[in-house]
Every structure is written in structure tokens, then in C-alpha cells.
Amino acid sequence: MSIEAGLDAMGRAAEAAIAYRRAIATAETTPTASYAEMLAAFAAPVPERGAEPAVILDELVTRATPGIRASTAPRFYGWVIGNSHPTGVAADWLTSAWGQNGGNILAAPAASAIEAVAAGWLLDLLGLPAEASVGFVTGATIANFVCLAAARSEMLRRVGWDVEADGLFGAPPLRVLIGADAHATVFSGLKFLGLGAQRVSTIATDEAGRMLPAALEQALAEEGGPAIVIAQSGQINTGASDPFAEIVPLCRAAGAWLHVDGAFGLWAHASPALRPLTAGVEGADSWATDGHKWLQTPYDCGFAIVRDPVAHQRAMAFSASYLPPAADSEREPSAFVPELSRRARGFSTWAMIRQMGRSGIAEMVERCCAIAARIGERLASEPGITVVVPVELNQLILRFGDDDAATLATIAQVQKDAVLFAGASSWRGQWVMRISVSSAATTLEDAEITATAIAAAWRTVSATLS
Ligand SMILES: Cc1ncc(COP(=O)(O)O)c(C=O)c1O
CATH class of the missing domain: 1.20.1340 (dopa decarboxylase, N-terminal domain)
Structure with missing residues (x-):
């Protein structure tokens, strides 16, 4: 051939x-x-x-x-999916064509350097500490895992235990405190790390899924060893962020490690207008976020960010005789992620930040939120449609009629009409339609088309109910 x-x-x-x-x-x-x-x-x-x-x-x-799901179409609101922006895709094509193994400086000098630069850009854009380290991973699931591995390493080191060398056999107990409305994938991280998906203390949350500081304070006061607190920015149904300004001082006072799952919500911190929603998040110890959601990079792209680069590398770095060690001034890409050979994600990350710039990212995030708010506003005035939780960010959840059946039937009707795509989710024990506005391709005009189409689908369904 x-x-x-x-x-x-x-x-x-x-x-x-x-x-x-x-x-x-x-x-x-x-x-x-x-x-x-x-x-x-x-x-x-x-x-x-x-x-x-x-x-x-x-x-x-x-x-x-x-059979290609139209995730890049302007009115695609399923899950939380960015646009795989053409510029990011083009950079990603080059990544594939160049065939770079992103794990090592000698193997991939440009990929390693652009990752170092993109890491600095991400910290700057997201308003996180400049000294933090960034691992380029497949997505927020693995970013959570990496951050929690750093947390496990550091919290056990502080009580004299080397978990990297000795594992968890006979280790002092660690406590994990987590909000009641955390994302399912955080529990995968806990599972992988031997911390136990069920061996957690659940912290009560409010009506939008935000951790209650008083409940956290009470849990932190209990005995049981060093604690890792897992908070979140961007609840998957409501978009709500935990009240970091109150949570951070509690964790500091208790000597706990605070990790934030900010798969999409952390991008609110890149917008001066939305930053009040995430105020104080920069005071955490680690953050997981995605490029393939709000930064609009193609799949797969996520970022594991850790305030203490030493803890980050202790949990992830390794050495091999055939891999030349990086110089002190260099950043070894594999030292911050679980894999050695991997995709060079710095190229598409760099390209998307270069494409939008600081102001473009802020505008795009704000536009998505305005669109979610507009759809909610239009539908709130339709008889029989309920906006279940006031729109705080980019997530909108809707209920139709009085029961699950009417809501699920409306979701099915919307999917059949195919003017937009929205899926189902469960919130507080009830089915809801979830609209996630996270694509740079969606416009305010789409908001009007979307609201009209959803209202029409509901009218079709309600006509069959009466
Ligand atoms: C809050 C939150 N955490 C974690 C994840 C998992 O992210 P990924 O699918 O990129 O691994 C998601 C995905 O939607 C999320 O919304």
C-alpha cells in the first residue's frame, strides 16, 4: 500500500x-x-x-x-458537550499527522513546550495560582482521579505515610467529605485510588445542590484522620457552584485538602461577569476541568490542576532508564498524568485559547449562560412547564405537567421533532429535561427557536394527555 x-x-x-x-x-x-x-x-x-x-x-x-450524533450542531444541548471547534479540530488533525507521543520532551519537543505554555495560559485565564501544575488528561474523570491521587499522597505524607511506596495496606485512615450532589465520576476516582466510593461522608446540599458550609464545618470537626474535601463548580443539573468563599477557610482551618470538580463550572471563573459565582475557588488545593466542554477543544481534553506541583508529581511521575530526565527548568509532560504515551493535547488547547483569547472565552461563556436564561425565561411563562431550579449558569432543567410520564414524553417528542437535542436527567427523584448550553456555535436566535420548539412539543404531548 x-x-x-x-x-x-x-x-x-x-x-x-x-x-x-x-x-x-x-x-x-x-x-x-x-x-x-x-x-x-x-x-x-x-x-x-x-x-x-x-x-x-x-x-x-x-x-x-x-449515526453521527449532531453534537456540533448549534441546538445540541445534550449532556455537557462543547463544539469541537474547527480550529481545535484542525490543530488536532496536525497532532495526529505529526504522530507525536506527548509524554516526553525528547520525543516531542514542540508538544511538550506548547503544553508548558498552555498550562500557564490556563492558570491565568482561570484565575488559579501561577505556581500550580497542570496535567493534560482525557477529561474531568481522570483529572479528578489525578487531583485526588495528589491529595491522597500529600495528606498521608503529612502523617508520615508514603502511599506511593507502601500503598494503603496499614495506612492511617483518610476521610473523604463530599457534597450530596457531586458528579458520579468523582466516585470512580475514589474507587481507583482505594479510597472507596462508599466510604465517604456526604455533606448536605441546598436546593440547587450547593454544599452547606455549616454541614461541612460539623463534619470537619469530627475525629477520624486527615480529610479530603471534594467540592464542585457546576452541578450537572443546576450549574450551581459550592460557596467556596465559605468552604475554603473551613478546609484551611481543619488542615483539609480541598479539591474542586469544575468540569465545566470552573470556566465561570474566566469571566469577570460570572466570577462572583465561583468567588474563592482559587483558594482550593486542586481543580479538575475540561477542555472539551467549555474551551471547545475536540475530544479528549481535560486538565488536572494541583496547587502543589511536588505532591502532583509525587503521585504521578516515574522514571525509566530509556527516558532522559527533564532538566530542572523543564516541564516533563508525563510527570503530571497517569499515562506515558498519549495524545499531545497542548496543540488543540493552545489553538483554542489563541482562537478566542481571554475576552472571547469570557464572552462565549457568558453567551451560553444568557441563552440558557433566555430559554428558561420564555418557557417559564408556558402553562404546564416548570423551570425546576432558577438558571444560575448554563444548565436549565424543565418539568412538564404533573408527572414523570409527561416529562419523559415531552423529551421523546423533542427528540423526534429534532429541531434541537435535549436529554433526560433525574433531579431530586424526578425526571427532568436538561438543557446544557455549552457550545460556541449556539446563538441567542437559537434560544428563541429552541423555546418555541420545546413549547410546541409540550403542547403536542399535553393534547394527548387531556
Ligand atoms: C461536574 C462534572 N464532573 C465530571 C465530569 C466528567 O467529565 P468527563 O466526561 O470529561 O470525564 C462531568 C461530565 O459532564 C461533569 O459535568
């Missing part, structure tokens, strides 16, 4: 990708073939012989396109 044929396939892929993004940017509807249809499209025995790259590419585009 010639190199030229492969290069030709790269060109075809670029053409197909550009055509797709052009079409989806103005798409009026967002239908998607089902998983079963996609299995049927791809199912086949192992090919006995290879094929020409051009044939492979054509097959891939033809078969996969009907």
Missing part, C-alpha cells in the same frame, strides 16, 4: 469533515440513526484482505454519517 494512497485518504477525510461541519452548522434538524442501525451498517466478518485507503474512507463516511 503506497504512502501516497494514504495521503490521498487524508485529503478525502479533510474534505468529508469540512463538508460535514459546513452542513451541520446550519442544519435545521438533528436526526441520528440508531445504534442497532449502525451495528447493521458495520457488522461483517474480519476482512481477509486489506483495501485501498480511498475505499476505506468512503465506506467509513457513507456508513457512519447517518
Whole structure:
């Protein structure tokens, strides 16, 4: 198989990708073939012989396109998904084409250097301590894991235990205190680290899912060893952030490590207008956030940020005879993440920050929030529709009629109408429709179209109920 044929396939892929993004940017509807249809499209025995790259590419585009979820369409509000912005995608294409192994300075000098620069930019934009270290990981799940590994390392070191060397067998107990409305993936981190997903003290929260400082204070006062407190910026249903200005001093006074899961909510701190929502978050010890959510990078891209680079590296760094150690003045990319070989995520991170700049990021985050607020405002005046929690950031949850069935039926109707995509979530034991506005492609005009389409879907459903 010639190199030229492969290069030709790269060109075809670029053409197909550009055509797709052009079409989806103005798409009026967002239908998607089902998983079963996609299995049927791809199912086949192992090919006995290879094929020409051009044939492979054509097959891939033809078969996969009907089942590509329109996550980059302007009115896609499912989960919390950014736009995989074309500039970030272009940088990511180069990352793949260059074939850089992002784990090591000698193997990838440009990737390592751009990561060091992007790390500094992230700290500056997010208003976090300049001395903190940043690991470029797959997403907030692993960012939480890395930050909690640093927390585990440091809190046990302070009581004379070397967890990296000796593990947890016979270690002094650690306490983990976590808000009642924390994201499910934080518990994965606890599980991976041997801290136990269920061996936690749950701190009560308010109606929007914010940790109650008085409840935290009481829990911190209890005996039981050094504590790790896990707070959050951006509750997955309500967008609420914990009251950091009150929580940080409590953790400091108790000598606890404060970690913040800020997968998307931490980006409020990049906007002067929204910063009051996250006031004080810079006082924490570690932060997890995503690039592939509000920074609009393509998947996969997350950041594990730790105030104490020594604790961060103690938990993650390793050495091998064949890997030259970095000089003191250099930042070794693998020292801050669990993997050695990995994608060089600094390129797309750098490109997206370069694309929007400080003011563009702030404007985009603020625009997403304004859109969520506008949709909520329009729908609040529709009979039978309830905005369940006042919109604080970019998340809006809606209830239709009096019960779960009406809400789920409206979600199904919205998905069938395909003017927008929104999914279901559960909040305080009830099903809700969740609208997450986290794409740079969404406009205020989309807010109007969205509100009209949701109201119409609800009217269709309510007509069948009466
Ligand atoms: C608050 C929060 N934490 C963690 C995660 C997990 O992030 P990722 O899917 O990037 O690993 C999410 C994802 O939506 C989230 O919203």
C-alpha cells in the first residue's frame, strides 16, 4: 500500500469533515440513526484482505454519517458537550499527522513546550495560582482521579505515610467529605485510588445542590484522620457552584485538602461577569476541568490542576532508564498524568485559547449562560412547564405537567421533532429535561427557536394527555 494512497485518504477525510461541519452548522434538524442501525451498517466478518485507503474512507463516511450524533450542531444541548471547534479540530488533525507521543520532551519537543505554555495560559485565564501544575488528561474523570491521587499522597505524607511506596495496606485512615450532589465520576476516582466510593461522608446540599458550609464545618470537626474535601463548580443539573468563599477557610482551618470538580463550572471563573459565582475557588488545593466542554477543544481534553506541583508529581511521575530526565527548568509532560504515551493535547488547547483569547472565552461563556436564561425565561411563562431550579449558569432543567410520564414524553417528542437535542436527567427523584448550553456555535436566535420548539412539543404531548 503506497504512502501516497494514504495521503490521498487524508485529503478525502479533510474534505468529508469540512463538508460535514459546513452542513451541520446550519442544519435545521438533528436526526441520528440508531445504534442497532449502525451495528447493521458495520457488522461483517474480519476482512481477509486489506483495501485501498480511498475505499476505506468512503465506506467509513457513507456508513457512519447517518449515526453521527449532531453534537456540533448549534441546538445540541445534550449532556455537557462543547463544539469541537474547527480550529481545535484542525490543530488536532496536525497532532495526529505529526504522530507525536506527548509524554516526553525528547520525543516531542514542540508538544511538550506548547503544553508548558498552555498550562500557564490556563492558570491565568482561570484565575488559579501561577505556581500550580497542570496535567493534560482525557477529561474531568481522570483529572479528578489525578487531583485526588495528589491529595491522597500529600495528606498521608503529612502523617508520615508514603502511599506511593507502601500503598494503603496499614495506612492511617483518610476521610473523604463530599457534597450530596457531586458528579458520579468523582466516585470512580475514589474507587481507583482505594479510597472507596462508599466510604465517604456526604455533606448536605441546598436546593440547587450547593454544599452547606455549616454541614461541612460539623463534619470537619469530627475525629477520624486527615480529610479530603471534594467540592464542585457546576452541578450537572443546576450549574450551581459550592460557596467556596465559605468552604475554603473551613478546609484551611481543619488542615483539609480541598479539591474542586469544575468540569465545566470552573470556566465561570474566566469571566469577570460570572466570577462572583465561583468567588474563592482559587483558594482550593486542586481543580479538575475540561477542555472539551467549555474551551471547545475536540475530544479528549481535560486538565488536572494541583496547587502543589511536588505532591502532583509525587503521585504521578516515574522514571525509566530509556527516558532522559527533564532538566530542572523543564516541564516533563508525563510527570503530571497517569499515562506515558498519549495524545499531545497542548496543540488543540493552545489553538483554542489563541482562537478566542481571554475576552472571547469570557464572552462565549457568558453567551451560553444568557441563552440558557433566555430559554428558561420564555418557557417559564408556558402553562404546564416548570423551570425546576432558577438558571444560575448554563444548565436549565424543565418539568412538564404533573408527572414523570409527561416529562419523559415531552423529551421523546423533542427528540423526534429534532429541531434541537435535549436529554433526560433525574433531579431530586424526578425526571427532568436538561438543557446544557455549552457550545460556541449556539446563538441567542437559537434560544428563541429552541423555546418555541420545546413549547410546541409540550403542547403536542399535553393534547394527548387531556
Ligand atoms: C461536574 C462534572 N464532573 C465530571 C465530569 C466528567 O467529565 P468527563 O466526561 O470529561 O470525564 C462531568 C461530565 O459532564 C461533569 O459535568
